[in-house]
Amino acid sequence: MLERQALLEALKKENLSDIGLNATLADLVKDIQIDNSNNVVIYMVLPKPGIEDLIKIKVFNALGDIEEINAVRLQFINPQAQMNRQPQPPQLPTMGPGLPPKRRIPGVKRVILVGSGKGGVGKSTVAANLAVALKQAGYKVGLLDADVYGPSIPTILGLKNMVVSVNDQQKIVPVEKEGLKVISIGLMLPNEDTPVIWRGPLLMKAIQQFLFDVDWGELDYLVVDLPPGTGDVQLTLAQNLLVDGAIVVTTPQDVALADVRKAVSMFQELGIPVLGLVENMAYFVCPSCGEKAFIFGKGRVENYAKEKGLEILVQIPIEPIVSSASDEGRPVVEAYPNSLTAEAFRNLASKVIQKVSV
Incomplete structure (x- = not known):
């Protein structure tokens, strides 16, 4: 009890x-x-x-x-109350007297967040392939890598040698790959070994710049790859941006699912619609007999989704080509369009289009 x-x-x-x-x-x-x-x-x-x-x-x-x-x-x-046994608390210099109203990014119709309760579940791979699949479906798409501590989008998309620029209006110009507009802190660092040690106000300011000081142009969808867990980046987005939906990525293991609860609760409490779950590494298909093997177990994610009234948007299989394609800078939906994984990502894009139309 x-x-x-x-x-x-x-x-x-x-x-x-x-x-x-x-x-x-x-x-x-x-x-x-x-x-x-x-x-x-x-x-x-x-x-x-x-x-x-x-x-x-x-x-x-x-x-x-x-x-x-x-x-x-x-x-x-009692929002104006003082805490018991405490003097009047000091003013917060970074928050001001109140929060500004949430707003849209000029020219961007829909914003989709991709998050996870913990790292290592394939969140960035899902975000990158979702963005590419939406682009393949004929939409104008941008991808914001807000995972400032582990920006892997440049690697997944093969952009490591590219850098962003600034236009005459002092707006950051995204890097483009075959029509997909991309912003990442990884495109602004001297090299991929440079650490990002921002916290608090500095981090919040950077995220605000990535949202509103970038020349995104006209986009149907902006996909945002969040850092894992809950923290400053998620808070900044929730406070400043009108978000149309969030996707939470997990794997079948208990250790991943335990943290999913925290991420889902966070989005719901902040008023961000949870579109559903993506179960990554859900099963392996034997290349010889075609039988599905649920290596990390089966049923945990389904049970949790049923408990919370959430939809499992897709189950993504384990395929070695996903890792090799990402390491080579080629999203699997482009590198191996006939694979089971590519089909799953296209299905995910279709679900997003159905739930959040433009």
Whole structure:
């Protein structure tokens, strides 16, 4: 049975010093309600207007490992109140008195996020091939590599020797590959070994520039490859951008699926529609007999999707050609268009087009 005290103990571990508060999440809690289905409602004091989304992200990080939780909803109360036993908290210099309204990127009709609960599940491969498949379907497409700490899109698309430029209007000009417009921090670094150590305001400013200071032109779809997990990039996008849908990538293993819960809850709480799940590395087809082998297990993702009312958009098989094509800078939908994996990515693009039309 899910206990209130267990939630409070988890919330105590999330410190708020990075936003100028000498407190933990537990200090903001006024009440916790848990129903028979383990749906949780947390009533929290908001010490300062304009930081709701930041608090939500921190709550998801704190509670994401408690598997008994079915869903979490936050209810903020007394937004002007001071915390008990705390002086008036200092102003946050990077947030200002409130948040600007969410907006569209000029010329961009639809924005699709591709995220994951953890790294190593093939998220960037999915994002790149989805973008190419949408382009092959006749749409104008851009791809934003927002995975600033591990920008792999230039490698997957064969763009490692290309760099972005700035036009006369001081807008960043995306790199183009066969009509696909691409922006990545990896296209701006001296070499691929250069680390990115940004955090907080600097990272948020960079993401805002990638969104609004880029000459995207006219696009039907902008696919955004997010960093894994939940954090500053996701928060910046949610605060600034009108997003049309999110795709969450996972693999069949329990270790990956546990983190998917956190990612799905984050998108839902931030008001971003979850289009569905992509189960990557779902099975292997024997080249001799054609039989499917579910190497990492079967049924876990289906059960979770059913529990949450989510759709599994596609199941992508394990094929060695995917890794080799990506290493060579050729998305599998272009390099091996007749493969099972390419067919799965085209099906994914069709699902996106159906769910988010232009």
